[in-house]
Amino acid sequence: MKKFAITMLLAGSTLLMADGAAAYAKCVGCHGANGEKSALGKSAIIKGQDAAKTIEKLNGYKAGTLNIHGMGALMKGQVASMDEATIKAVSEYIAAMK
Numbered sequence: 001m002k003k004f005a006i007t008m009l010l011a012g013s014t015l016l017m018a019d020g021a022a023a024y025a026k027c028v029g030c031h032g033a034n035g036e037k038s039a040l041g042k043s044a045i046i047k048g049q050d051a052a053k054t055i056e057k058l059n060g061y062k063a064g065t066l067n068i069h070g071m072g073a074l075m076k077g078q079v080a081s082m083d084e085a086t087i088k089a090v091s092e093y094i095a096a097m098k
Contacts, residue, residue: 020093023086026078035097042069047097054091
């Protein structure tokens with residue numbers, strides 16, 4: 001039973017990372033394949049950024065309450081279709097970037 005629980009936990013983590021990678025695909029153009037670019041020369045490098053910090057920022061952009069370097073409207077459009085689970089998945093994917 002213990003092996004089964006561990007296997008299910010790892011499978012869930014793998015699926016979450018896959019979902020995060022799929023969601024991150026729309027970010028590649030500005031942030032780079034590995035989060036290594038400063039988006040439009042304005043943003044911080046997001047590679048390895050703490051997941052909680054990314055969640056907070058993405059939720060702020062989605063709500064329209066965050067406008068760092070005038071990027072609020074652009075980012076609001078990028079995250080508008082993301083639900084809570086997708087925001088969490090992409091944030092964890094970014095945090096895992098090396």
